[in-house]
Amino acid sequence: MTSTNDIRRSFLDYFASNGHAEIASAPLVPFSDPTLMFVNAGMVPFKNAFTGLETPPAPRATSSQKCVRAGGKHNDLDNVGYTARHHTFFEMLGNFSFGDYFKEQAIHHAWTLLTKEWGLNPARLTVTVYHTDDEAFDLWKKLTGFADEKIIRIPTKDNFWAMGSDGPCGPCSEIFYDHGDHIWGGPPGSPEEEGDRFVEIWNLVFMQYEQAADEIVADLPKPSIDTGMGIERIAAVMQGVHDNYDTDTFKALIGASVSLTGVKAEGDQRASHRVIADHLRSTSFLLADGVLPSNEGRGYVLRRIMRRAMRHAHLLGASEPLMHRLVPALVTEMGQAYPELVRGQALIQEVLEREEAQFRRTLDKGLKLLDEATGDMGEGGTLPGETAFKLYDTYGFPYDLTEDALRSRGIGVDKDGFDAAMAQQKAAARAAWKGSGEAASEEIWFDIAEREGSTEFTGYTSTTGEAAVVAIVKDGVEVQSAGEGDAVVILTNQTPFYGESGGQTGDAGRIWTPEGLEFTVTTTNKPLGRLHAHVGTVAKGSVKVGDAVHLVIDADRRDRIRANHSATHLVHAALRNRLGGHVTQKGSLVADDRFRFDFSHPKPLTEEDIAAVEAEVNAEIRANEAVGTRLMTPDDAVAAGALALFGEKYGDEVRVLSMGRKGGEGRCYSVELCGGTHVRATGDIGLFKIVSESAVSSGVRRIEALTGEGARQWLVARDEAVRAIANALKTSPDEAPARVASLVEERKRLEKELADAKRALALGGGAGDAGPADEDIGGVAFSGQVIEGLDPKELRPLLDDAKKRMGSGVAAVCAVNDGKGAFAVAVTDDLTGRFSAVDFVRLGVEALGGKGGGGRPDMAQGGGPDGSKAADAIAAVREALAKVSA
Numbered sequence: 001m002t003s004t005n006d007i008r009r010s011f012l013d014y015f016a017s018n019g020h021a022e023i024a025s026a027p028l029v030p031f032s033d034p035t036l037m038f039v040n041a042g043m044v045p046f047k048n049a050f051t052g053l054e055t056p057p058a059p060r061a062t063s064s065q066k067c068v069r070a071g072g073k074h075n076d077l078d079n080v081g082y083t084a085r086h087h088t089f090f091e092m093l094g095n096f097s098f099g100d101y102f103k104e105q106a107i108h109h110a111w112t113l114l115t116k117e118w119g120l121n122p123a124r125l126t127v128t129v130y131h132t133d134d135e136a137f138d139l140w141k142k143l144t145g146f147a148d149e150k151i152i153r154i155p156t157k158d159n160f161w162a163m164g165s166d167g168p169c170g171p172c173s174e175i176f177y178d179h180g181d182h183i184w185g186g187p188p189g190s191p192e193e194e195g196d197r198f199v200e201i202w203n204l205v206f207m208q209y210e211q212a213a214d215e216i217v218a219d220l221p222k223p224s225i226d227t228g229m230g231i232e233r234i235a236a237v238m239q240g241v242h243d244n245y246d247t248d249t250f251k252a253l254i255g256a257s258v259s260l261t262g263v264k265a266e267g268d269q270r271a272s273h274r275v276i277a278d279h280l281r282s283t284s285f286l287l288a289d290g291v292l293p294s295n296e297g298r299g300y301v302l303r304r305i306m307r308r309a310m311r312h313a314h315l316l317g318a319s320e321p322l323m324h325r326l327v328p329a330l331v332t333e334m335g336q337a338y339p340e341l342v343r344g345q346a347l348i349q350e351v352l353e354r355e356e357a358q359f360r361r362t363l364d365k366g367l368k369l370l371d372e373a374t375g376d377m378g379e380g381g382t383l384p385g386e387t388a389f390k391l392y393d394t395y396g397f398p399y400d401l402t403e404d405a406l407r408s409r410g411i412g413v414d415k416d417g418f419d420a421a422m423a424q425q426k427a428a429a430r431a432a433w434k435g436s437g438e439a440a441s442e443e444i445w446f447d448i449a450e451r452e453g454s455t456e457f458t459g460y461t462s463t464t465g466e467a468a469v470v471a472i473v474k475d476g477v478e479v480q481s482a483g484e485g486d487a488v489v490i491l492t493n494q495t496p497f498y499g500e501s502g503g504q505t506g507d508a509g510r511i512w513t514p515e516g517l518e519f520t521v522t523t524t525n526k527p528l529g530r531l532h533a534h535v536g537t538v539a540k541g542s543v544k545v546g547d548a549v550h551l552v553i554d555a556d557r558r559d560r561i562r563a564n565h566s567a568t569h570l571v572h573a574a575l576r577n578r579l580g581g582h583v584t585q586k587g588s589l590v591a592d593d594r595f596r597f598d599f600s601h602p603k604p605l606t607e608e609d610i611a612a613v614e615a616e617v618n619a620e621i622r623a624n625e626a627v628g629t630r631l632m633t634p635d636d637a638v639a640a641g642a643l644a645l646f647g648e649k650y651g652d653e654v655r656v657l658s659m660g661r662k663g664g665e666g667r668c669y670s671v672e673l674c675g676g677t678h679v680r681a682t683g684d685i686g687l688f689k690i691v692s693e694s695a696v697s698s699g700v701r702r703i704e705a706l707t708g709e710g711a712r713q714w715l716v717a718r719d720e721a722v723r724a725i726a727n728a729l730k731t732s733p734d735e736a737p738a739r740v741a742s743l744v745e746e747r748k749r750l751e752k753e754l755a756d757a758k759r760a761l762a763l764g765g766g767a768g769d770a771g772p773a774d775e776d777i778g779g780v781a782f783s784g785q786v787i788e789g790l791d792p793k794e795l796r797p798l799l800d801d802a803k804k805r806m807g808s809g810v811a812a813v814c815a816v817n818d819g820k821g822a823f824a825v826a827v828t829d830d831l832t833g834r835f836s837a838v839d840f841v842r843l844g845v846e847a848l849g850g851k852g853g854g855g856r857p858d859m860a861q862g863g864g865p866d867g868s869k870a871a872d873a874i875a876a877v878r879e880a881l882a883k884v885s886a
Ligand code: SER
Pocket: 040, 041, 042, 043, 094, 161, 203, 204, 205, 226, 227, 228, 229
């Protein structure tokens, strides 16, 4: 038997040996195609190469492309498990020519590979061509010698292949395999074609045109070839079976599920094993390509598939989560061809196990409700839509799971009723939101979110992408288009732009189209927490709702933001280690040029604390451990040791970021709940430096810090400052601190000497315009002095000295500094019964243009703004003394 792996290899080898470049499968999420949910055909990654927008990887290529059809237009979910050929996941083998060869070689290669290389019997093959395609008809005829009735002309869209309403398209030729007359059915185009005897195995598309809105609008630059062969179908043919689920890969997966559940893959349980095997493939590959279960968009399609499989695991009586235990079998079968499965195995298993454990908590109750609601219903009955909605809303049953659960009993579901209940819930949410008092102008976001759903964020893994414009908002109202110079907000169905949230600033960048739009995104907001609103200005061209646009974030800026965000996690852990478990985050701001982190702590950090935190964070950065991301329920995350922001509202699911080296119990240095964007490994942070520490409010401190290049530049500036100091001091940077310290000491000493000298000078009596020392006023000794530049602090010591010297008398001194006068008067103790220093000072202060002054009868002091009146102040005391002593 030829294994599926051998078939894949031999297909690729055949085309490689015929000059085709072998191209690895693109990821399942088509970041370059906004109109598609998942890659659903081998040519999707080459779409732009066919239309001439991008240069092809080579003139001819071959690939084995992973495809998912579930959700969106090609929704095969309902039938999967119950038919021979429906899958949510399949592989498409293909060969492609980008303007290199056309029909003749495409037909030649297909025929050679099938009949010569693989030895299929030509008698079993039948081909179709588009009814007007005489060229293809003649080529087949010449090559195969088939009778005319084995080259069937088909006039319908079946033989005109288009990617969608837009994109490359052309007539096609399909090759069918006849599984034999023991199966009912007829050749294509015959009345029995619906039967399963003739199975299409290969579609050769002769790409010639480009479509827009289902109309052919242009010839492709060069006629090209796109072929697609589902590997599961050709494997069935080559392994001599009719049913895809009987091929080697599926047998192995079903075998694993049989051995783990102990339930045979026959009878009633056959479909369950098949559902599980198929869904195991799609969910594992989607997880490996970065899709995670959620309640929106792609994540919800994944969740629907997972839960459908999990109900079937429950049907098989599996008492423990089953899906994750089947992953090793899948990796054995497909890991060699798709190494992303091997790389992602741990994550895949973990997410599947968590999802199944979580779903099991409500599954039983939901099924019981379902039984009660349908207990007396017979075949042809209908479950009320409201019950289906309750199952969805309360028990986590996706709509199609409920449908699937009732399928075997022939009971349907009232879809309209379900939709109505859903609409009612949305209306209630809007009413509650209005009641919360949010600005009415914000209601526009509610309208958009309800109509378009949440924006899908693709920016955890990508910095560029394509998207469809779903709304444009100008001055608070929705508009259909915007032109040059308009300041508007653009919303798209998906985006790599992070919307400001969780302290992390929004992304900046550009949105453009090949038609000439150039939109500068200055920032991105996140209204309602689920729309990503690109705020900016149309620099060139125009944009309208429905346009397919390219989005490019400023990746350097984002890298700096990432580094800063990851550093907040490390600093949080380091602060807790250093200061204690009372430290919790109180807020943060993560910008591209700096970040700040607020935390609870009752007192300022010491220099040692700051140094220790810096050292610890930098050690984790140098350890360069990969950063891990997982999705969990909030409770599980907290149980796993994640630091959560108390009082913060989290959804059903949270991202858990693990960072740094593993410590006790295998727990990483930092484990936190976070929706932000982070570095891949801590080494990407580069360097960490705290530049300030301050108080925000009582009990809350703030650290401001820098990382990477910003931190380096800050240190360089510090270094330059130290050098400048050293140069000024004519010493080396190393010696500078000691030099500065000794200069400060020296200055202190000199200041003291200067003060002493000034005082000595004043006491020496030679201080300028003070007048003669020790006058005799009515028998009382009086000394009055004005001293420029005397430190007011020196007034009292000076007067103490004067009192000592005089023995008995009155002394007044006015110190003049910066135009102001400081004035003091002393009265020796023997005279305080007659005069009060306070009275004298008040007079002097008045002369200086001031008011008041105070002290004791023996010593008082004051001051006034007009130092030029210093001599008047002295004179005022002299006169008063003359009067009192007369
Ligand atoms: N694009 C065509 C298909 O999907 C052939 O590859 O069938």
